[in-house]
Amino acid sequence: MPFPLLSPRSKLGRAGLRTAAFAFGCAALVASVPGCAAPGAEGAHVTPVSPLSIDDALVRKGATLAAIGNCASCHTAEHGKSYAGGRPLATPFGTIYATNITPDPETGIGRYSSADFLRAMHEGIARDGRHLYPVFPYDHFALATPADVQAIYAFLMTRAPVQVQVPRNHLPFPVSVRGSVALWNALYLKDGVLQPVPGQSAQWNRGAYLAEALAHCSACHTPRNLLGAEKKALPYAGGEADGWHPPALNRSSAAPTPWTSEQVYTYLRRGSEDAHGLAGGPMAEVVSNLSRVPDDDVRAIAVYIASLSAQPAPIAKARAAEGSSGDAQTVARGQVIYAGACASCHDGGRRGNGALDLSLSTAVAMPTPANLVQIVRNGLTPAAGERGAWMPAFGAAITDAQLADLAAYLREHFAGKPAWKDVAGAAKKVREEQAKLSQASAR
Numbered sequence: 001m002p003f004p005l006l007s008p009r010s011k012l013g014r015a016g017l018r019t020a021a022f023a024f025g026c027a028a029l030v031a032s033v034p035g036c037a038a039p040g041a042e043g044a045h046v047t048p049v050s051p052l053s054i055d056d057a058l059v060r061k062g063a064t065l066a067a068i069g070n071c072a073s074c075h076t077a078e079h080g081k082s083y084a085g086g087r088p089l090a091t092p093f094g095t096i097y098a099t100n101i102t103p104d105p106e107t108g109i110g111r112y113s114s115a116d117f118l119r120a121m122h123e124g125i126a127r128d129g130r131h132l133y134p135v136f137p138y139d140h141f142a143l144a145t146p147a148d149v150q151a152i153y154a155f156l157m158t159r160a161p162v163q164v165q166v167p168r169n170h171l172p173f174p175v176s177v178r179g180s181v182a183l184w185n186a187l188y189l190k191d192g193v194l195q196p197v198p199g200q201s202a203q204w205n206r207g208a209y210l211a212e213a214l215a216h217c218s219a220c221h222t223p224r225n226l227l228g229a230e231k232k233a234l235p236y237a238g239g240e241a242d243g244w245h246p247p248a249l250n251r252s253s254a255a256p257t258p259w260t261s262e263q264v265y266t267y268l269r270r271g272s273e274d275a276h277g278l279a280g281g282p283m284a285e286v287v288s289n290l291s292r293v294p295d296d297d298v299r300a301i302a303v304y305i306a307s308l309s310a311q312p313a314p315i316a317k318a319r320a321a322e323g324s325s326g327d328a329q330t331v332a333r334g335q336v337i338y339a340g341a342c343a344s345c346h347d348g349g350r351r352g353n354g355a356l357d358l359s360l361s362t363a364v365a366m367p368t369p370a371n372l373v374q375i376v377r378n379g380l381t382p383a384a385g386e387r388g389a390w391m392p393a394f395g396a397a398i399t400d401a402q403l404a405d406l407a408a409y410l411r412e413h414f415a416g417k418p419a420w421k422d423v424a425g426a427a428k429k430v431r432e433e434q435a436k437l438s439q440a441s442a443r
Contacts, residue, residue, distance in 0.1 A: 054154045062155025065148055067292045068301075069141075069214045071156075073285040074098045084108075084162035088437055089135050090242065092228065094171035095436075096135050104161035117153040118146055124185060131181035133169075134188075134228065140216035143194040148214070188229040207304030210297060217305065220246040220282065236308050238366070243433045244281040245370040247362050253309045254366040256359060256415075265302035269295075271388050277356040277363070278389055280371070280380045288382070327408065327419070334409025337402055341394060355391075358414040369407055369420040373427045376403055400424040400431075 066072070075098045077086035085100035085108075103110040109117065109127075116127040124138035125131060132138060141149070174180050194213050196205040211217045220241040222230040231237075238248035247254060257275050267273040271287040279287045290298055345355035358364055363371040379393030398406070404423035411417050420426075 054158055058151050058154040059158050061148075062151035062153070064293055064297070065152050065214055066155050067289040068210055068297065069152070069216070070286055070289050071101070071152075073282075073289065075101050081160075081162045081164070083156065083159055084164050085166040086164065088167075090433065090437060091135055093175045094169065096133050096169045096171070097166045099136075100162065100164055100166055101156055102159050102162040103157045104163045107163050107165050108161060109156065110161060112153075114150055114153050117156075118149050121149045121152075122191070124181065124189065131178040131185075133178070133181060134184060137216040137219045139189050139229075140213055140219060142189065142191065143209075143213035145193050184227060184229065187227070201303075203300050203303050204307065206297070207300035207302065211301050211304050215286075215301065217249075221249050240370075241282050243370065243430050244374055245366060245368045246282070247366055247371075249305060249308045251309060253362075255309070255362045256365055259306050259309050261299075261303045261306035264306045265299050268298050268302060271382060274356075275360050277361060278380045278391065280375055284380075284382060330405050330408045330419075331412050332409075333402075334405035334407065335413070337398070337406045338409055338413075341398075342406075345391075358410060361410075361414065364410050365415045365417060369423045369426050370430075372407055372410070373403065373423065373430050376406065377427065377430060400427040403427050 072082055074087060074089065075083045075085050077084070077098075080086050081102070083100070083102045085098045087098040089096045089098060100108040102108040105111050112120070112127050119125050120127070120132060121138055121141040121144065123142070124134060124136065169176070194209050196202075197208065200208070218230060218235055220239050221236045222239050223234055223237055224239065225231055230239075236249040237252055239246050249259075253259070255276060259276065263273050263275060267276060267279065268287060268290050271279040271284060346358050363375060375391065376398065377393060377395035380389075380391040382388035382390065401424055404427070407423045408419050411419055
């Protein structure tokens with residue numbers, strides 16, 4: 001990341017990474033010894049903050065920053081109370097349940113002082129000294145100013161307290177031992193507020209700060225290593241989130257036409273853009289939250305994000321010349337499915353109804369079929385309570401094999417790209433992951 005930080009932590013080098021697995025186990029063993037948690041205030045009496053003592057202007061600022069940070073989406077379970085936690089978050093290491101961040105003193109953060117909250121946001125350590133798992137993106141929030149963290153604290157402490165105990169995490173040893181996160185922090189956590197980049201505009205720097213420190217965009221749009229940390233050498237090269245593939249936003253973007261800052265703004269503001277399609281999956285929730293954010297901040301984020309993908313002239317024609325290795329019979333079967341289920345909306349210039357010209361589809365052009373599988377199976381709908389364009393779900397009407405045929409046709413006809421491998425397997429994986437999340441939500 002091209003931003004200077006204040007007081008960076010020392011970071012282990014590549015040699016440290018080679019011994020990370022061994023050290024991780026050692027850290028877990030040490031952390032399992034009583035008293036080895038980070039120093040905390042467990043047991044200390046703290047009078048919960050009275051909402052009446054918090055400045056209204058600070059609460060309004062915090063509401064905006066919490067919306068940019070997408071706090072409600074992660075900390076609200078399906079059919080649950082806002083910010084009361086309980087949402088299952090699937091990770092390669094197991095399922096972690098989002099915590100209750102309402103001001104309930106028993107099951108939430110009602111006993112947190114502002115200093116406790118700052119420590120959690122900047123260091124990933126709870127009030128009682130327990131290490132928080134980095135599925136909570138404190139490695140990004142560490143870049144936020146203490147004043148902004150204080151505003152979020154003010155907002156959360158004025159929410160309605162909800163007494164609810166979230167389910168226990170389902171994690172194997174040694175990841176189940178929270179103290180093992182200390183090694184992760186030594187490897188990947190840095191101190192310091194994100195600083196402006198000389199030579200960039202005030203708007204660009206504002207967007208960079210919001211995107212990196214609060215919105216934590218790269219947490220989803222950057223690939224991760226075996227320990228679950230972002231690969232800093234591949235920023236915005238595409239990642240994984242909830243069974244989706246958040247696409248690359250840098251120069252390796254698969255978007256058939258480059259994003260402009262105005263297009264990014266429209267997409268973030270409306271959840272759709274004529275040359276790029278609809279927001280789906282986790283991005284639909286992001287768009288819903290950003291609807292409560294002032295225009296200036298959304299435009300600043302758009303300017304920053306668009307600058308990441310600056311590239312030469314549109315490349316759609318060059319891609320079309322690449323050819324396809326799709327099996328002819330598979331492609332032919334897919335064409336029949338497309339004609340019967342898709343063409344009536346996606347052909348004939350009906351973009352005004354939200355049906356994208358699929359030659360512009362990033363989901364069809366990207367290196368993995370994950371997003372296309374999600375879209376075809378589950379459709380695209382605005383976030384709950386929102387209005388916007390939509391696409392119906394075909395999961396109950398199409399088999400994995402038929403979806404693979406359709407994908408082969410779309411890939412050849414609209415992207416001119418080599419066929420994806422094992423689309424049926426990808427569809428099966430999506431079904432299985434959704435079933436696991438449904439089971440986890442029912443706990």
